[in-house]
Structures are given as C-alpha cells and as structure tokens.
Amino acid sequence: MSWFRALKGAARSGLTVERKRLEPLVALRGAAGLALVIAVSLTLFGPAAAAGSAFGGFQAAIATFQRSWRPRPQLALASGASLGVSTFLGYLTGSHLVLFLPLLALWTFLAGLSWAAGPTTGIIASSNVAMMLVTITLPTTVAEAAGHAAVMALGGLVQAALVVLFPVRRWGAHRDALADALAAEADYARRLRHDPVAPFDPAPLMLARNAAALTPRQARTRPAQLHGTRGVAERIRPVLASLADPAVGVPAEGPERDRARELLAAAGSILDAAARAIRHGTPVDIPPDAIAAFDSPDLDAILSGPAKRAATRLGSLLRDVVETAGGTPTPEPRVPAFRRRLTARAPLRRTAPRPAPSAKTRPLHRPTLLQLLPVVVRAMEREVRAGASVSRYAYRVCAVAVAGYLLGNALPLGHGYWVPMSAVMIMRPDFSQTYSRAVARFGGTLVGVALATGVVRLAHPDTELSAALAVLCAALMYLLMRTGQLVSQACVSAYVVFLLGMGGEGWSQTVPERLVLTLVGGVLAMLSYALYPAWETPRLRTRLADWLAALGEYAAVVVDHYAHPAGRASPDVREALLKARDAHIAWQEAVDRAKDEPVRHRGLSNAAADDAAHALHRLGRVAMLMEAHLPERDATPVPAAAALADALRTAVRDGARAIRERRVPEWGAVRAALDAWDGEGVPDRVVRRGAGMLVESLEELSEALDTDDPPMSVESRETSAE
Structure with a gap:
C-alpha cells in the first residue's frame, strides 16, 4: 500500500462516526460523580483545586469505561491515585527543566511499556502522563500541589464509590462475552448446514475465556449463569464440525445429511436461546421445533457410526448448556423426552448457597491489582529484551514527549505543554491507530474549541456556569465515546476549555494557541512513526x-x-x-x-x-x-x-x-x-x-x-x- 492510500485510509478511519449502542445510565453515573467532585472542591478549596479534582474524576470515569474484566471500582481507584502521584511529582520538578525532562522521559517510557500488560493499563498510563502536563500548571506551592494530588485521588474514590453504590447492569460485560460466544456457535451451526467446512472465528471463545478469569472476590459473587457454561460451549464447537463434515460425519447428500441439517438448525436455536437467557438474566425459552428435532424417534435409525456418536454427544452438551444457563424452559402439557433431559436438574438460584467449585468448574484466576504488579514488570522486561513493537513504541513516545515539551516551550505561543500532551494522547503502538487518532484529534479539537469559544463569547460564563458546561461536555463524551474518535475528541476539547476557564484562564489564553500546538503535536507523532516505525x-x-x-x-x-x-x-x-x-x-x-x-x-x-x-x-x-x-x-x-x-x-x-x-x-x-x-x-x-x-x-x-x-x-x- 502506498503512503497516500495509507494516510487516506487512516484519515477516513479517524473521522468516521459509527452508530453504537449507548449506555446513558453509565454516562449519567460518571457525569454525576464528576459534578459531585467539582462541587465539593469548588466549595471547599476554590476554582483551581476544583479544576485539578475534575481531571482526576474525569480520568477515573474514563477508566471504568475501558474494556476490562476487572472490577470497575479498582480501575477508578488506580486511575485517580496514579494521576495524583504523577501530578505531585511533576509539580516538584516542573520548575526545574533539568529535573522535569528526565521525569517526563521516564514516565512516558514506562507508560509506553505498560501496553505490554494490556490496552486498559496502557490507556490509563498514557492519559495520566498527558493530564500531568496540564495539571502541574494549576498549583503554586508544594502544599497546594499535595492538595491537588489528594483531590485527584478523591475524584477516583468518588467514581469508585458510585460504581459500588449504583451498579448498572452488573456483570453485563461478562454476560455479553459469554452470550456472544454462544451466539457465534449458533451462527456456526447454521452455516454448517450449507457449508460443511465453514470456518469459525475463535475470537468470541477467546474473549469469553478472558472474561471468565476472575479475582477471588469476583469468583464469590458471580451469577450462577456464568458457572460452567463456557467450558461446555468450548466442547460444542468440535462436535458441530464433526457432525457436518463429510469426511468423518455424514455423507454429502442423502437422508443422513438432511437429518444432520435439522440437528444443526435445532442446535443453533437452542444456543441462541441460551445466549439470550445469559445476556438478559432470564429463563431459557427453547423453541419447540428445536426440541422436537432431538426428540425424534428416527434419530438412531438414520444416523450411524461417528455421525451418531456426534449427534448423541451434541444433545448431551446442549442439555448441559441449558442447565448451566440458569433457567427452565417454558412448560408445556406434554414434555418430550429431550425436554425432560434438558430440565433434569433445576438451575441454581442466585440466593442459594453454591457448592465448592470442582476442578472442572473452578474459575480461572485473575490476579488482584497488587498481584498484577510483578506480572506487569515481567511483561515490560520481556518487551525491552525482545525489542518488540511495544518497546519501540515506548522509545518513540518518550522521545516525542521530550522533544514536544522543548519545542512547545520554545514557540512564542504560551501553553507549550499542549504539544507533548497532544502527542502522547495520539500515539499508539501501531501505525493505523496513531495516524487516525492524529487526524481525529485535530478535527475534534477544531470542532470542540469552535463550539466552546462560541458559547464563551455569547454567555460569558462565570465559575459555576463554566463548571456546569464542563460537566455537560464530559457527560456527552461518556455517552458518545464509542461512536468514534472525532466525537470524543470534540467533547474533550470543549471540556478542557470550560474547565480551564473555571480555573481562571480566559479562552483567549488557550484556544488559538491550542489549535496550533495540537497540530504540532500531531505532526510530531506522525513523523515519529515514519522515522522509527515498528511495521508488522x-x-x-x-x-x-x-x-x-x-x-x-x-x-x-x-x-x-x-x-x-x-x-x-x-x-x-x-x-x-x-x-x-x-x-x-x-x-x-x-x-x-x-x-x-x-x-x-x-x-x-x-x-x-x-x-x-x-x-x-x-x-x-x-x-x-x-x-x-x-x-x-x-x-x-x-x-x-x-x-x-x-x-x-x-x-x-x-x-x-x-x-x-x-x-x-x-x-x-x-x-x-x-x-x-x-x-x-x-x-x-x-x-x-x-x-x-x-x-x-x-x-x-x-x-x-x-x-x-x-x-x-x-x-x-x-x-x-x-
């Protein structure tokens, strides 16, 4: 692919706005936590401290939106605490360039290496570095810097408390992952009816396995519907394939093939019913036609050999799926034999005491945050020794942050920290994301700053109104962040303008320079990947x-x-x-x-x-x-x-x-x-x-x-x- 086509594709990806399922209650909870943090800080400590606490609350809420299987309160606490520590250390060295540059280089290098532990850790670490560059300009004394760090940590604590007090669809992501795996197998069963050698994407099963890894606390509280179903689903896929395959299953044509198609269609319906039950936490409602397909008396007469073994095994596994999915099918006056087998054991109620898990059903262990630290350190060491793409990204983002900070301070525009901040927020370990985010950030900055500037000029908001507008922008960002990078960057840009306005900086001091400096940061990020790439x-x-x-x-x-x-x-x-x-x-x-x-x-x-x-x-x-x-x-x-x-x-x-x-x-x-x-x-x-x-x-x-x-x-x- 030529550079022109690559840049064109990256620009199109960055400017794309997609229709996604919105989560208004989660967005409202994050915005409410941010508003509470700002209101308390504004009342007790003043506008500058409120602006600092707002960054902590804002970042902590974003951390709870990341695709992670860890408890959301832990993510919020870790985000707020790490941002507070970064800000305090940054302020202590911020007035001495010879001290601050090594700290900035070390912090960005470690943030880059943290991607080895996963995208959630990498995003939180990179965001902390970017926000540190802004927040160290707010306090004026060491005591105020310590206070700002404390209120940032408080912002994470408030967001964590709200997640605990007002859970929205608790275990929803885990349910979706398991339901998606069952739905993928249902689709696979239907495709096998027409293409006996149809491919299967293992990604949903791998995602469900990642979701099944739990901390000890999660393992004690997970719903009964998430017990054991994934293991059964893993065993269904090869049985479906063996039933449909002409080499080891039924012939390509004839009565056995027709019977196999009926069983595959019925399996797809049963798996879809189990997926719906797990996704919504409702009883399993199996279509009668699907039950009749497995309850037919001619099952043994038509199939033989490996195909018969596969069909028998498939029926047994489907029964286990329905049992572990946590529901009872809709009763009928006449209960066929297959339905009796499906409902042989009543599902566990959520309030019933659970027996100790056996070796086969014991959940996969996920380390706690403290246990994760040595794991992350070992992953970083492996990346540095191997010279892989993550380590190249760490060196790249470190060099860009330092060069951007020096360049921003050298330009006669003021607020030079926008250059490294923009670059760090843009850069990702791979080429396409970095370039698409660069385009989206500049476009979103242009839109967000233009709208915020218009509001400021028309309304001349005071401190309280600026705080309210900042919370509104944050709420829109939480709501629309999954629809595209352009929309989220526009909301973030407007949020920062209103927040700094609340802290005492006029729009004329930030907006014009920010457009130019954001462009400079984006260009630096794009040039760094061209000069020091990590091509796949x-x-x-x-x-x-x-x-x-x-x-x-x-x-x-x-x-x-x-x-x-x-x-x-x-x-x-x-x-x-x-x-x-x-x-x-x-x-x-x-x-x-x-x-x-x-x-x-x-x-x-x-x-x-x-x-x-x-x-x-x-x-x-x-x-x-x-x-x-x-x-x-x-x-x-x-x-x-x-x-x-x-x-x-x-x-x-x-x-x-x-x-x-x-x-x-x-x-x-x-x-x-x-x-x-x-x-x-x-x-x-x-x-x-x-x-x-x-x-x-x-x-x-x-x-x-x-x-x-x-x-x-x-x-x-x-x-x-x-």
Whole structure:
C-alpha cells in the first residue's frame, strides 16, 4: 500500500462516526460523580483545586469505561491515585527543566511499556502522563500541589464509590462475552448446514475465556449463569464440525445429511436461546421445533457410526448448556423426552448457597491489582529484551514527549505543554491507530474549541456556569465515546476549555494557541512513526511460523491420544488448543495491521499469506475433528498414531524454522509415517482419515509458500546449494 492510500485510509478511519449502542445510565453515573467532585472542591478549596479534582474524576470515569474484566471500582481507584502521584511529582520538578525532562522521559517510557500488560493499563498510563502536563500548571506551592494530588485521588474514590453504590447492569460485560460466544456457535451451526467446512472465528471463545478469569472476590459473587457454561460451549464447537463434515460425519447428500441439517438448525436455536437467557438474566425459552428435532424417534435409525456418536454427544452438551444457563424452559402439557433431559436438574438460584467449585468448574484466576504488579514488570522486561513493537513504541513516545515539551516551550505561543500532551494522547503502538487518532484529534479539537469559544463569547460564563458546561461536555463524551474518535475528541476539547476557564484562564489564553500546538503535536507523532516505525508486515513470516508451530503441537497431541488412550486425559489437549488459538489471534491481528501499512511485503505476498492461512485453518479444523472423537480410556490403542505424532512434532518445528528463514517446509517424514500406518489395522475410519487430512493440509501449506517472489521452491534451493 502506498503512503497516500495509507494516510487516506487512516484519515477516513479517524473521522468516521459509527452508530453504537449507548449506555446513558453509565454516562449519567460518571457525569454525576464528576459534578459531585467539582462541587465539593469548588466549595471547599476554590476554582483551581476544583479544576485539578475534575481531571482526576474525569480520568477515573474514563477508566471504568475501558474494556476490562476487572472490577470497575479498582480501575477508578488506580486511575485517580496514579494521576495524583504523577501530578505531585511533576509539580516538584516542573520548575526545574533539568529535573522535569528526565521525569517526563521516564514516565512516558514506562507508560509506553505498560501496553505490554494490556490496552486498559496502557490507556490509563498514557492519559495520566498527558493530564500531568496540564495539571502541574494549576498549583503554586508544594502544599497546594499535595492538595491537588489528594483531590485527584478523591475524584477516583468518588467514581469508585458510585460504581459500588449504583451498579448498572452488573456483570453485563461478562454476560455479553459469554452470550456472544454462544451466539457465534449458533451462527456456526447454521452455516454448517450449507457449508460443511465453514470456518469459525475463535475470537468470541477467546474473549469469553478472558472474561471468565476472575479475582477471588469476583469468583464469590458471580451469577450462577456464568458457572460452567463456557467450558461446555468450548466442547460444542468440535462436535458441530464433526457432525457436518463429510469426511468423518455424514455423507454429502442423502437422508443422513438432511437429518444432520435439522440437528444443526435445532442446535443453533437452542444456543441462541441460551445466549439470550445469559445476556438478559432470564429463563431459557427453547423453541419447540428445536426440541422436537432431538426428540425424534428416527434419530438412531438414520444416523450411524461417528455421525451418531456426534449427534448423541451434541444433545448431551446442549442439555448441559441449558442447565448451566440458569433457567427452565417454558412448560408445556406434554414434555418430550429431550425436554425432560434438558430440565433434569433445576438451575441454581442466585440466593442459594453454591457448592465448592470442582476442578472442572473452578474459575480461572485473575490476579488482584497488587498481584498484577510483578506480572506487569515481567511483561515490560520481556518487551525491552525482545525489542518488540511495544518497546519501540515506548522509545518513540518518550522521545516525542521530550522533544514536544522543548519545542512547545520554545514557540512564542504560551501553553507549550499542549504539544507533548497532544502527542502522547495520539500515539499508539501501531501505525493505523496513531495516524487516525492524529487526524481525529485535530478535527475534534477544531470542532470542540469552535463550539466552546462560541458559547464563551455569547454567555460569558462565570465559575459555576463554566463548571456546569464542563460537566455537560464530559457527560456527552461518556455517552458518545464509542461512536468514534472525532466525537470524543470534540467533547474533550470543549471540556478542557470550560474547565480551564473555571480555573481562571480566559479562552483567549488557550484556544488559538491550542489549535496550533495540537497540530504540532500531531505532526510530531506522525513523523515519529515514519522515522522509527515498528511495521508488522516484515513480521508476518514469524507470526505464520508461530501459528504453524502451535497448530502442529495441537495436532500431534490429539493424534498421540489415539496411541495412548489410557494415558493422560484432555488437559494437555486443552492447553495445546489454547496456545494454537493465541497464535491464530496474533496472526490475524498482525494481518489486520499490516494491510494498512505503507510497506511492501518481504517474501510473503498477500496471495501467499491468504493461501497459507487457508491451509493452516484446514490443519486446525482437522485436528479439531479428531479431538471430537478422542477415544475412551478403555479403547483399543492405535500404535501407528504414536509414530505419526512424533513425526509431526519434529517436522512442524523444522517447518516453522524454514518459514522464518524464507524456505519451503518439507513433510517427507510425516508422509512416510502415514504410509507406514497403512500396513496396520485401524479400528475407526475417523483416525486414519483425519491423519491423512492432516498431512494434506501441511502439503497445501508448502504449495502456498512455494512462490516466485522471492524464489522459494525446493528445487531452486537445491540448485543454489549445488
């Protein structure tokens, strides 16, 4: 992609306004907390302290809006406290350039590295640095600086208290994540009716897994509907695929295929009903047609073999989903057998005492904020040592903040801190977000400042009216922040103008300079990425190799279970599957970022990347189909599977290394192990057919990578070696 097209796409993305589901009650709660903080500070300490406390309350409320599975009060407290500490330290050194610049460099560098712990931590840390640059100009003495830090922390405390006292749809984000996972599987079941090899995006399942990781306090208070459903949903996906697949399920045409389509449609309806019940906290209302499909007496007569096993397993898993979803279907005079199975156990009431969770249902552990500190430190250390994109972003934002501060102070415009503040708020670890935010920030600043200036000139607001207008702008920002960057930046710009006006700075002292200085900060941010980039395009080969290595290990673990059915049970399969999904998500995110970068590919064209991804999708799908039919502990072992699993592990490691070195992987050893398998008896066609499809997927990957740009064929490599 050329620079012109990349910049055009980034500008369009930054200026886009989308229709999103609004949350007025949450926005009202955040605005009420901000108003309370400003009113108390204004009454007790005066306008300057009120302006400082308003920044703390404003930032703490924004922290509660971030996509995080942690308790919202903790985010508000952490945001307010960290902003207070930053402001106090900034004021102590602000009058001495030789002291303040090292502090600014250290603070921005650590804020940049904090993205290694996740976007929520990174956004809060970056916002704290940006607001510190503004708030250190408000106090005039050390005592006042300490007071400002205290009221900023108080703003976070007030927002946290409001979240506790007035919860809005508590556990709503966790419910949505689990419901989205079930809805995605329902959609997958319906697509399998028409396309038996339809792909499935694992992102909803991964999101649901992240939401299921809880702190000890959350684990004690989570609703019954969030107990165990995700684990059951994880097991449904391979069963759906195995029922629909022509290779190991039902034939492509005929009565069995028609019966499978009915079951898939019924499964989609039941999963949708469970998703609605979990999302809204209501009983599960299953459509009668869906129940009738699984209760049909001809189920056993039409299906046989692996398809019959898959259908039986699917019915059992759907019953578990309905039971754990926390509701009872609408009663009818005649209750079919399948409905009796669905309602065999009454769901747990929210007020009923819960038994101690078993090893299978115990929630995933999420560290508390104090426990998170060493985790974040280790993540930062890894980023610095690896020289990854996050560490490059940290160096970049550090240099821009220091250069912007010096440049802003050198310009004869006053309020030079707007330059580094704008740059820090704009910059993100990847190219497209940084450039789109730069365009959105300047456009939003222009709109917000123009509107605020018009209001100031017409109304000449006093301190109280300026405070009320600032709260109104903050409320609009909380309400519309998810609709687009342009809207949120416009609201923030107007908010800052009114807030500084309340603190005693006239609009003529801030508005004209702010437009120019914001533009300077945006240009610095954009130039920094052009001069010191962290392009994802050259790393696509590494991401592809990581995905292959993870998928190959997952496939090898599954195949090995056929050789040792009485050995270890599924935990190692589960662990390998999660690593494969993580690698898949990393590949997809890298591809999404790379397509917006103005960089030519280096040895992996778009067509080759798409074909290689298709081959790996097929590899993962075949391994999933074999996982759906893992043998019981008393099943007959398949000795040849052990040799194939060992060959897979070795060949995949070598293949991943070959991809990183721009060579085509070779699978001769895997093909030889498969040929040796044919001489032995195989008790189930799923095993041998699945093994053959694994090898075919690996060979398809090599064909996708055997391109002429640059030459990568095995023959050309052998010729060059001679």
